[in-house]
Structures are given as C-alpha cells and as structure tokens.
Amino acid sequence: MSLLDINNVTITFGGLTAIDDLNFHVDEGEIVSVIGPNGAGKTTFFNLITGLSTPDSGEILLDGESLIGLDPNEITARGVGRTFQNVRLFPQMTILENVMVAQHCRTNQKVLGPIFRTKAYKEEEALIRKNAEEVLGFFGTRLTGYRLNQPAFVLSYANRRRLEIARAMATQPRLLMLDEPVAGMNPMETAELTELIGKLRSEWGFTIVIIEHDMRLVRDVSDRVVVLDHGETIAQGSYEHVSTHPDVIEAYLGRSAGDK
Amino acid sequence: MSTRSATDIDPKHSVSVGLIAGISIIFMGLVGLAVGLNERILIDPILSLGYLFLLAVPLGAGYIAANETVLEGMQAPEKGTRDIVAGALAGLAGGAMVGLFLILLDTVDLSEKMPAWGDRLLDMLSFNQGVGGGVVVAALVGTVLGALGGAIHVLKDEPRRVIKIVIISVLSFAILEAIVDDVLGEIGLKPVAKFLYSKSGGLSVLPAILVGIVALGFAIGFKGKGDELKTRYDTMEEAERKQVNKYALIAVVVAAVVLPMLLGKIVNELLANVGLFVLLALGLNIVVGRAGILDIGYVAFFAVGAYGMAVLTTPEAPWRINDTLVHDIFGWLPVLPWLVALPIVVVMTGFVGLLIGTPVIRMRGDYLAIVTLGFGEIIRLLFLSDWLSPTLGGSQGIRNIPGVNVGVTEINGTKPQYVFYLVAVFVAIAIYISHQMETSRIGRAWMAIREDEPVAEAMGINTVTTKLIAFVTGAVLASFSGAIFAAKVGSTFPNSFLLLVSIIILVVVIVGGMGNIPGVILGAVVLIGILGGPKQPGLLAEFSQFKLLIYGALLVFMMLKKPEGLLPNAARTRELHIDEALQDAWLKGDKPSSEDEVATA
Numbered sequence: 001m002s003l004l005d006i007n008n009v010t011i012t013f014g015g016l017t018a019i020d021d022l023n024f025h026v027d028e029g030e031i032v033s034v035i036g037p038n039g040a041g042k043t044t045f046f047n048l049i050t051g052l053s054t055p056d057s058g059e060i061l062l063d064g065e066s067l068i069g070l071d072p073n074e075i076t077a078r079g080v081g082r083t084f085q086n087v088r089l090f091p092q093m094t095i096l097e098n099v100m101v102a103q104h105c106r107t108n109q110k111v112l113g114p115i116f117r118t119k120a121y122k123e124e125e126a127l128i129r130k131n132a133e134e135v136l137g138f139f140g141t142r143l144t145g146y147r148l149n150q151p152a153f154v155l156s157y158a159n160r161r162r163l164e165i166a167r168a169m170a171t172q173p174r175l176l177m178l179d180e181p182v183a184g185m186n187p188m189e190t191a192e193l194t195e196l197i198g199k200l201r202s203e204w205g206f207t208i209v210i211i212e213h214d215m216r217l218v219r220d221v222s223d224r225v226v227v228l229d230h231g232e233t234i235a236q237g238s239y240e241h242v243s244t245h246p247d248v249i250e251a252y253l254g255r256s257a258g259d260k
Numbered sequence: 261m262s263t264r265s266a267t268d269i270d271p272k273h274s275v276s277v278g279l280i281a282g283i284s285i286i287f288m289g290l291v292g293l294a295v296g297l298n299e300r301i302l303i304d305p306i307l308s309l310g311y312l313f314l315l316a317v318p319l320g321a322g323y324i325a326a327n328e329t330v331l332e333g334m335q336a337p338e339k340g341t342r343d344i345v346a347g348a349l350a351g352l353a354g355g356a357m358v359g360l361f362l363i364l365l366d367t368v369d370l371s372e373k374m375p376a377w378g379d380r381l382l383d384m385l386s387f388n389q390g391v392g393g394g395v396v397v398a399a400l401v402g403t404v405l406g407a408l409g410g411a412i413h414v415l416k417d418e419p420r421r422v423i424k425i426v427i428i429s430v431l432s433f434a435i436l437e438a439i440v441d442d443v444l445g446e447i448g449l450k451p452v453a454k455f456l457y458s459k460s461g462g463l464s465v466l467p468a469i470l471v472g473i474v475a476l477g478f479a480i481g482f483k484g485k486g487d488e489l490k491t492r493y494d495t496m497e498e499a500e501r502k503q504v505n506k507y508a509l510i511a512v513v514v515a516a517v518v519l520p521m522l523l524g525k526i527v528n529e530l531l532a533n534v535g536l537f538v539l540l541a542l543g544l545n546i547v548v549g550r551a552g553i554l555d556i557g558y559v560a561f562f563a564v565g566a567y568g569m570a571v572l573t574t575p576e577a578p579w580r581i582n583d584t585l586v587h588d589i590f591g592w593l594p595v596l597p598w599l600v601a602l603p604i605v606v607v608m609t610g611f612v613g614l615l616i617g618t619p620v621i622r623m624r625g626d627y628l629a630i631v632t633l634g635f636g637e638i639i640r641l642l643f644l645s646d647w648l649s650p651t652l653g654g655s656q657g658i659r660n661i662p663g664v665n666v667g668v669t670e671i672n673g674t675k676p677q678y679v680f681y682l683v684a685v686f687v688a689i690a691i692y693i694s695h696q697m698e699t700s701r702i703g704r705a706w707m708a709i710r711e712d713e714p715v716a717e718a719m720g721i722n723t724v725t726t727k728l729i730a731f732v733t734g735a736v737l738a739s740f741s742g743a744i745f746a747a748k749v750g751s752t753f754p755n756s757f758l759l760l761v762s763i764i765i766l767v768v769v770i771v772g773g774m775g776n777i778p779g780v781i782l783g784a785v786v787l788i789g790i791l792g793g794p795k796q797p798g799l800l801a802e803f804s805q806f807k808l809l810i811y812g813a814l815l816v817f818m819m820l821k822k823p824e825g826l827l828p829n830a831a832r833t834r835e836l837h838i839d840e841a842l843q844d845a846w847l848k849g850d851k852p853s854s855e856d857e858v859a860t861a
Contacts, residue, residue: 050718076720090711093704101704105720111729115693115698128701171720242393 003028003104003207004049011048011060018044019055020231026175031201031208033218034227035242037251042211043085044179045228050082051075062175077105081173083164085180085211091113093155095143095163098152099132102170137143138196158189169204176206181215194220215243227251269346274325278353278406281321285314285354285385286361290797291616293806294384298801301462302434308462309802310384312431318354318402322347322409326521344410347576351406352399358385363739366391422479434463435799437788439527516684520677528676532791533747533796538784541768542690543737548766549688549775549829550698551730552710553621554629556762557636561735563757564612565642567643568605570658571751572596577658582650595808597663598747601765606736606744612639613735614728624713625637636762644754657753663746673748686740687781694777697733706730760808767811771818773825782827787811 006024010017018041026032034042047053049060051072058068067075090098107128113121134151136143139162152163161181168176181197182190194217200206212218217226219239226236229251235242242248262391288294298310310471326343330336362385371377386394412420431439437457444453458464463471493504540562547555571577575595579586596604616635620628621733643652652658658833665681671678699702708716717723746752764787772783791807792798803810818825 052714052718072714073720073722076718082718083714088712089709090713090715092711093707097704097707101708101716102719102723104701104705105700105722109701111697111702111733114696114702117696163525167719168731206772259782 001028002026003030004023004209005023005059005061005064006049007059007061009048009056009060010055017175019048019187020227020236022058022228022231022233024233026209026227027209029201029205029207031197031210031222033210033212033222033225033239034228035212035218038232040232040251042228042229043179044231045059046082046209046211049075049126049177049260062138069120073105075154076171076173079172080177081168081171081175083161083175083181085181085183087116087157087160087164089152089160089167092151095152095155096129096132096148097165098129098167099135099170101231102167103131103172103210104129106172114256121243124216132170135169136163138199138232139166158185161185162193169200169206172230174207175209179211180213181210184216190214190217193217197221266414267345268342269349271349274346274349274371276802277321277325277355278318278350278355278402279357279697280356281317281402282357282488284317285358286678287629288313288317289361289381289385290374290376291806291809293809295376295380297802297807298384300390300800301460302431303468304458304460304462304464305457307446309800314385315401315405318351318405319409319412321350321354321410321668322406323413324409325350325406326410326413333374341416343414344407347413348403348407350461351402351404351409353402355399356404358398362386362394362398375576378662383840391586394830395598413574422476424502425809426472426475427476430463433471433731434468437461437463438799439523442524442527443519443522447611472645517681520680522675525676530796530799533793534785534788535680535687536748537768537788537793538767538781539683539690539741539786540738540765541772541780542687542694543734543741543771544765545775545777545780546694546697546706546737547734548769549780550703550710551727553727553730554625555632555731555734556759556766557597557632557634558628558734558738558765559757559759559761560616560636560639561609561738562742562745562761563639563643563754564609564735564738566746566752566756567604567652567658568600568608568739569601569743572601572604573650573747574599574661576660578653578681579648579651579654583727584650586651598662598743601851602743606739609735609739609742610732613632613732615734617728617731621724621731633759633762636759640754640757640759643757646833656687657751658787659751661746661750661752663750664744671747671751679744679748686744690737690740691777693737698777700728702729727738745775756795758794764794765809767815771814771825773827773829776825776827776829779827779829781824786826787814802831 002025004024008020009022009024011019017068018218020160023043024042024045036042038244039063048055048066051067051070051074054068057214062075062078062080065078067078067080070078076217090101093101098116107124109121109124112118113124122217133148136148142159143155143163143166152160155163161184165178165181170180185193197208197210197217198221201208210218224236225239225243226243227234227242227248229247232248234251235245239246266769271378285294298308302309304310308663311381325346328337340661362382363378364391365382365385365626369377377767382394385398387397388786389397391435411425415423415545425714433456436713441453441457444450444456456463456467480721484507493501496504519533523531538559543560543561547553547558571579572593573596574580580591581597616632620631620635623631642648644655648654649656663670669675669678671682698706705716705721708721709723709726713723745756749756767779768783770783771787772781788796788798789800790800791803791810792801814861822828
C-alpha cells in the first residue's frame with residue numbers, strides 16, 4: 001500500500017515551472033531513487049513534501065492524509081525526515097545535541113519538567129539520550145565515544161553527511177528522504193553508505209526516497225528509479241529500464257544532431 | 261628568522277596610530293572626561309582616574325603600533341628593539357599632537373562653545389608646566405609611554421601576564437576602596453585601612469607598592485596553578501566533582517550572607533542594584549543569548565513587574581483612590597503583601613510577554629529588534645499616559661509602595677543589606693531556572709533555532725512556541741527584578757523604564773558573554789558595579805556623567821576585539837570565530853574526509 005502519494009502537483013517560481021503536474025508514489029518499505037539533471041526540480045520536489053514550499057495545485061498525501069498547508073515541523077511530526085543537499089547541521093551544537101534536538105517532536109517536556117526535575121522529565125531525558133546514542137551507533141564508532149561532545153563543525157565532510165542522516169533518523173520518520181547522501185564521498189565511503197541505506201530499510205523499517213547523482217548507489221539500493229526533467233517525470237521503473245531509456249539518455253546527454 | 265634593524269618599522273602606521281591616540285586624548289579632554297575624573301584619586305598623589313585614562317592611551321597606542329599582523333602559517337616576525345622604536349614613534353606623534361592642542365588651547369578661547377576648554381584642562385595636559393613646558397613634556401611623556409607600550413609587546417607571554425596581574429591588582433584595590441575600607445573597619449582592622457588609603461582618597465604610594473609586590477608574588481608563586489586546578493576538576497570522577505561543587509556552593513552562600521554584614525549602607529545599596537541587573541541580564545540572556553531573539557524592549561517586562569507589584573501592594577495606589585472603571589471592578593481586592601502578590605505579578609508579566617511575543621516572534625533579525633523596541637516604548641508611554649493616569653498615576657507614578665514583610669522585619673530601601681539578601685535569593689532562583697532550561701529539551705531547541713531556524717523547523721521543532729517560551733521565561737525573570745525594585749525604591753515612575761535600561765542590559769549581556777550564565781553575571785557585576793546602572797551610581801561615582809560614553813566605547817571595543825564577551829560561552833565563541841577557525845584548518849591542510857579515507861582503507 002502506498003505511503004506517499006503525490007497527485008498532479010505543480011509549483012511555479014515567477015515564470016519558471018519547477019514542478020509540472022507531477023505524479024509520484026512510494027509504497028511502504030520501498031526504496032525509490034529520484035534522479036535527473038541539475039535543475040530538474042529534485043530538491044524542489046523534496047521541499048514540497050517537507051513543507052518548505054507549498055504547491056500551487058495538486059495534492060500530497062502521507063498515508064492518505066494531506067500534508068499541504070502543514071508547517072515543516074508538523075510534517076516532520078507526521079513522520080517525514082530529511083537531509084539537505086548542502087549539509088545543514090547545527091554546527092556549533094555537539095554531535096550528541098544535534099541528534100538529541102531532532103527528537104523534539106517525539107517528546108514533550110516543556111518548562112515545569114526541567115525546573116522541578118520531575119520523574120517524567122528525567123526519564124524523558126534518559127530516553128532521548130539513549131535513542132541518540134543508538135542512532136549514532138548505527139554508523140559504527142565514527143560518531144560515538146569522544147566525538148559525542150565535539151561540535152559538529154569539526155567533523156569531516158563524510159561524517160557530517162552521516163550525522164545528518166543520524167539526525168533525520170532521530171526524528172523517527174516513516175519516510176526518510178535523503179538529498180544526495182553520498183555527494184562528495186569517495187568510492188569506499190559510498191560503498192559503505194550503500195550498505196547502510198539497505199540496513200535503514202531492513203533493520204530500521206524506513207521507507208526511503210533518495211536524490212542522487214551517483215549511479216552506482218542508485219543501481220545498488222533502488223527498487224525503483226524515477227527520472228525528473230524540467231519538473232516532469234520522463235521515465236520510471238527499474239534501474240535497467242531507466243538507464244537505457246532513450247528519453248533519459250537524451251535528458252542527460254542531449255540529442256545528437258542526426259536524430260529526429 | 262631574520263634579524264631586523266631597529267629602524268625597520270612602518271612609520272606611516274606608527275604615526276597614524278599615534279595621531280589617533282592624540283585625537284582620543286584631545287577628545288577626552290574636550291568632553292570633560294579628563295578633568296572630571298581627575299577628582300578621583302587612585303594612588304595618592306601620583307595617579308588620578310583622569311590621568312589613568314589619558315596615560316593609558318599612548319601606552320595602548322605604543323602596543324598597537326608595535327603589533328604586526330601575523331597570518332596563520334606565516335612566520336611571526338622577530339620581536340625586539342624595532343617594536344620599541346615603533347611604539348615610541350607612535351607615542352611621539354600622539355604627544356606632539358597634544359602639544360599642538362596645548363598651544364591652541366592657550367591662544368584661542370573657545371570656552372563658550374566647549375565648557376571643558378580652559379586652564380584646568382591646560383594644566384592637566386601640560387602637567388602644570390604651562391604651554392612651553394607642556395609641549396615638551398607631552399611629547400616626552402608620549403614617547404616614553406609609547407616606547408613602554410612597545411616594550412610590553414616585546415615581552416614574552418609570561419612576564420606580560422605577571423605585569424597584567426600586578427596592574428589589575430593595584431587598580432582593583434584602588435577602585436574597590438569603599439568595599440575594602442568597610443570590610444576592614446568592620447572586622448577591627450581600621451588601622452590597616454588607614455594605612456592603605458590616604459585621607460584624600462586612593463591608595464597611598466607605599467601600600468600601592470606593597471600591593472603590587474604581593475600581587476607579583478602571587479602571580480609568580482601560583483603560576484599555572486589555575487590551569488592545574490581546572491584540569492584536576494575536569495578529570496574528576498562524577499561523585500567527587502559533585503562534592504566539590506557542593507563545597508563551592510556552600511562557600512558562595514556563606515560569602516553572600518557574610519559579606520553584606522561587613523559592608524556599609526552605600527556599598528550594600530550598590531550590591532542590591534547589581535543584583536537587580538544580574539536578574540535582568542540573566543533573563544535577557546535567555547532571550548538573546550540562548551534563543552537568539554534580539555529584544556531591545558526588554559525593559560517593558562521590568563516595568564510591568566514593578567508596576568504590577570506597586571498596584572497590588574500599595575494601599576494608596578491611584579486606582580484605589582480615584583473613581584475609575586478599574587476601581588469599580590477590582591475595588592474589593594484587598595491590599596496584598598509582597599509575597600502573595602509576587603505570583604500574580606509573575607503570571608501577569610508572563611501574560612504580557614505572551615501578548616507582545618505572539619506578533620513579534622514571527623519576525624526575524626533586525627525587524628524583530630525594531631518592533632520590540634517599539635513595544636518597550638509603548639508600555640512606558642501607557643504608564644505615562646493621561647488615559648491611564650487615574651489608575652497608574654501617570655507621570656506622578658505610584659508612591660509609598662510598602663516593602664517586603666518577611667515576618668521579622670520589613671525589607672525596603674532603607675535596609676539595603678536585606679534588599680541584597682532578597683535579590684540574592686532571586687538571583688539564585690534565576691540561575692537555577694536558566695541552567696535547567698538551557699540543558700533541557702527546550703534549551704537545545706533554542707540553540708538549534710539560533711543556529712539555523714529553517715532547519716530547526718524541518719527537524720520537527722515548533723519554532724514559534726519554542727521562541728515564545730524563551731520570551732516568556734525572560735519576561736518572568738525580569739518581573740522578579742521589577743517586583744523587588746518596586747519594594748526597594750518605594751515608588752515607580754514611567755521614567756525609570758527608559759529605552760536606555762534595555763540598552764544597558766543588552767550591553768551587560770554582550771560584554772559579559774552572551775549565552776553564558778557566569779559571563780552575564782560577571783558583566784553585570786563589572787559594568788553596573790563599577791560604572792553604575794542607568795540611574796544608579798557605581799563604585800566610580802565620578803563616571804556618572806560619562807557613563808554612556810564609556811558604555812558605548814566599551815561596546816564598540818568588545819564588538820571589534822572580543823565579540824564573545826569577557827567570559828564567553830564555548831559554542832558562541834566558535835560561532836563568532838568560525839571563519840578564522842575554518843581558515844586555520846585550511847591553512848594547516850586539513851582536507852575534508854582525509855581521516856575517513858585512512859579509516860576505511
């Protein structure tokens with residue numbers, strides 16, 4: 001059964017139609033990759049789902065309920081977690097804090113709890129801490145141990161990407177949306193993350209949508225690949241199907257002068 | 261490292277620094293600061309506060325002239341005679357400029373336009389040598405001090421640290437005269453106080469030297485001990501650390517209880533004022549320092565707290581006497597004692613915070629600052645208005661506010677010592693609340709919002725609610741301060757709540773160290789304690805006239821040189837120096853992910 005349904009969504013910025021009458025769906029437990037040349041509207045597509053932009057028309061349904069008009073924090077609370085293409089951590093907060101703060105919408109202690117140090121508050125803090133360490137432990141020892149209390153900006157580029165995924169995991173989403181998770185990583189790191197993305201589904205039970213330019217990752221993890229160009233779906237299906245699709249090759253490489 | 265000759269200086273740089281120094285001195289003279297502060301003797305008879313200000317300028321200029329910018333990764337140029345020459349040249353340039361000014365001062369009379377223009381300034385700048393001698397002396401003193409400033413630059417870190425400690429110790433003893441005098445007198449050491457301080461005020465020369473020597477001994481004897489203690493504290497077991505914290509807490513409490521007993525009325529009054537500002541600064545720290553909401557109308561909550569208390573506890577409050585709608589509705593309300601009224605005041609102020617915050621909080625940055633400023637003024641103007649005058653007294657304010665009845669005694673302005681105790685209790689509560697909130701779920705969310713608001717929202721944080729909580733918590737802490745203020749002063753007037761109060765609290769928070777509780781407290785103690793609050797005198801009461809000038813200068817200086825404040829919050833420091841950190845990392849060749857390649861290989 002489908003978790004996310006996008007029906008006839010359009011958004012224009014000034015005169016530019018970034019997403020044009022798009023239809024899209026993700027089934028529960030699926031891993032779907034969204035690919036397309038630069039400027040195809042992939043990130044806009046993410047922003048629409050997470051509430052950072054509002055579509056001009058169409059509907060976006062998570063588990064049958066509309067997400068349109070909700071604030072980004074409400075959408076996160078409904079179960080959509082995301083990372084950003086240009087890594088946007090809270091650089092001055094520690095690694096632990098970055099992940100702890102992401103559990104905001106799953107917890108509810110406000111003012112009186114911390115001031116009177118109630119039992120509920122202490123238990124919740126302990127739970128937040130435990131969850132955070134569990135999520136960070138997913139990446140081996142890279143983000144744990146002495147690293148826990150270091151500010152996020154000291155991390156290497158690859159580790160920042162990992163921490164961003166950890167932070168998205170900490171929001172306890174049903175749908176995890178990764179915006180170019182391996183951009184800037186070397187082949188070894190990419191291979192490692194490919195494996196982890198598989199585990200995100202098998203062990204953590206996330207449904208995953210990935211934007212990615214790295215075709216090896218796309219090939220290795222995706223159940224289905226959707227190709228966007230000029231805000232429209234030009235092809236979708238298995239990696240093999242899409243990679244040989246003439247429209248896709250055209251979108252990426254252009255048309256040769258002899259064709260037509 | 262190449263050796264350089266003593267003349268290898270950038271004369272243009274030195275002279276321009278010197279000229280700026282000269283202009284600063286002339287400016288200080290013309291605004292009346294030099295002569296005005298000359299009354300306050302620090303070391304009798306050689307140094308007054310006025311001269312301290314004047315002489316510090318060429319010293320600093322010498323240091324700056326000697327300083328060369330060193331880029332990370334570049335070799336620092338060798339320090340040596342060259343620095344002293346550069347400093348001396350700057351000092352000479354400044355001195356010469358002051359000399360020219362002396363001639364001008366003597367030949368032209370501008371005293372009608374500038375009240376400070378006159379013989380007293382001339383005498384002071386020329387060291388009583390007249391114009392001819394003055395020009396020579398000014399140039400000479402400038403050169404010597406400039407050279408000295410350059411020489412300080414040449415010194416290694418360690419001797420420089422020692423000199424700093426000695427100078428600060430001697431000056432502290434001189435500035436803290438009132439406190440030290442009170443304490444010594446109270447514990448039966450009056451003769452010591454007599455020995456230390458001369459009759460005309462200020463340390464006598466011999467004790468000043470003695471204090472210097474003792475400080476020198478401490479500085480050398482306890483070298484590195486502070487760091488050692490800190491490492492030991494950091495490496496302690498959790499339980500042991502708790503134990504140490506407990507003892508430290510007990511020590512602080514004992515000091516807070518005993519110290520005021522030893523102090524006279526004036527100093528206690530000062531401490532109470534400092535405490536009120538500590539409360540305000542702690543509150544604003546949550547709003548600005550933690551949640552990053554630049555609120556420059558913060559005084560509004562202080563005002564609401566004070567007026568709320570006045571309205572509820574005063575038997576002759578205008579609204580009880582005059583026939584107004586408020587009287588008709590609430591006339592049955594009995595006059596409440598302070599302690600009973602406090603919760604009501606807190607809730608009331610929190611509500612006002614909510615009311616102001618709701619529309620304001622959706623704005624960002626500069627717009628928010630302007631709007632809060634507007635609301636701050638609106639609140640004051642409401643208190644001042646004719647419309648509310650029958651209820652709140654208008655410009656006459658509310659008078660005869662009773663003190664705080666605590667059973668055994670009534671705490672009011674005539675007993676500053678008890679006011680201090682009362683303030684101290686609330687400061688402790690405010691510190692506790694601030695600390696608990698900062699380390700809680702909401703505190704983390706504040707930090708995330710300060711760092712990157714859109715991302716914080718995308719990570720599930722309801723930014724509006726979270727920021728409102730910060731706004732209201734800040735308002736509540738301000739209401740504590742306002743409530744005590746009303747009982748202490750015994751009257752509230754709209755003019756006690758000018759925009760200036762907001763600005764001064766903000767300066768306290770910035771100078772102290774935004775986002776850091778100890779920093780903010782230090783800021784309030786140093787600024788309000790020494791310089792004084794908007795209307796309250798500080799230890800250096802002579803400053804009152806120049807308070808704003810000094811506040812402004814200090815703010816500019818801090819923003820340029822140490823934007824993170826005196827006692828910075830670790831995260832905040834990183835935030836403000838991130839560019840430098842990144843550049844350093846780049847120069848050192850830290851390529852992203854290199855370490856991971858090693859790890860995976």
